[in-house]
Amino acid sequence: MQLRTIDYSKAKEILKIEDLRVSFNTYVGEVKAIRGVDITLYEGEILAVVGESGCGKSVSFQSVIKLLDSPPAEYKGGKILYQGKNLLEASKKEMQDIRGSEISMIMQDPMTALDPTMQIGNQISEGLRRHNKGMSKAEAEERVVKMLELVGIPDPDKRLKQYPHEFSGGMRQRVCAAMALVSSPKILIADEPTTALDVTIQAQIMDLLHDLRKKLNTAIVLITHDLGVVADMADRIVVMYAGKVVETGQVEEIFYDSWHPYTWGLMRSMPKLNETSKVELATINGMPPDLFMPPQGCAFAPRCEYAMKVCYEEQPPVFPCGSDSHCSACWLMDPDAPKVKQPFKKDGEE
Secondary structure: OOOOOOOOOOOOEEEEEEEEEEEEEEOOEEEEEEEEEEEEEEOOOEEEEEOOOOOOHHHHHHHHOOOOOOOOEEEEEEEEEEOOEEHHHOOHHHHHHHEOOOEEEEOOOHHHHOOOOOOHHHHHHHHHHHHOOOOOHHHHHHHHHHHHHHOOOOOHHHHOOOOHHHOOHHHHHHHHHHHHHOOOOOEEEEEOOOOOOOHHHHHHHHHHHHHHHHHHOOEEEEEEOOHHHHOOOOOEEEEEEOOEEEEEEEHHHHHHHOOOHHHHHHHHOOOOOOOOOOOOOOOOOOOOOOOOOOOOOOOOHHHOOOOOHHHHHOOOOOEEEEEOOEEEOOHHHOOOOOOOOOOOOOOOOO
16 A cells, blocks of 8 residues: 555645535335545545445436436535535536536446547547637647557547547446546546456556546546455545435544444455355345434444444434544544444554
8 A cells, every 4th residue: 555645734635515404206116325425536536435335326426417317316415615616506608618627537337438429539628628618629639649659548549539439448437537637627426447447457447537637637536336446546435325424534544543343344245366266255235224314313223234323313413533634524433433343453452
């Protein structure tokens, strides 16, 4: 695990999500998908947002650039502050100016994100020319060629004339990265950028994002369900469950000193190189809650072996975990709670 490069005592906030609440109105009722999310992103950092499918990772950051169709989506409250401006109050025109030029997103499935009837060069340059009114077609094409070269696509001057079906899965993902980065955004949201890719291509995409952060100082939000993918890349990790943030901390804090039982479950479900092939991976028993009717207390309580009576009756507040960057929304952190040993700690280890 690499050493972190962000000095958080001097880091400047670029995006702040405060008490965000988002619902989806369906024919059977209201799905409370996001239930009071608080997340801060700093300039030049890589922030990993992890959790199982349906926990609200993608919806939280699709809300940042207002990609959710309304209806059925409805913003029920909160703020999304980008450089001091609340994006939830921004007009459609203001969002069009911000989306793509200042905040970009790499979608989860590159094949559906790309238009199969358009050459990739035209797809990448379309947004570039929209945000740069005086740019000529030749200037846009030159910029696209440089960006394709930056993301590692060989013979970019030839390949920009090709169509998405002529690229492999990994190359299509690189095209999506080029499209998101061509206007040099301040924030890049990468939604499951390694889904369905083999491990070699996964490593290449992760290296690409890391290099782009170095070269452009872009703040990157990496949305994933796989803690192993972000172990050597992210600066901080946000763990989400059932539409809420349950733990936040720097990578070393989450991996070696986490304090939420759900985070422990994620950690124990990862395969380890020193285990034999016959060792079964740990699982988290039970199912996530039904967000048509969210529980009164902690959403993880029915699946938690450490759950207490208060866990079913009241939402836990956010407790500090020993540093300014590390906090956990778990009643086990309450001074009156019984002492519990973190499951990955060895006997006698603090």
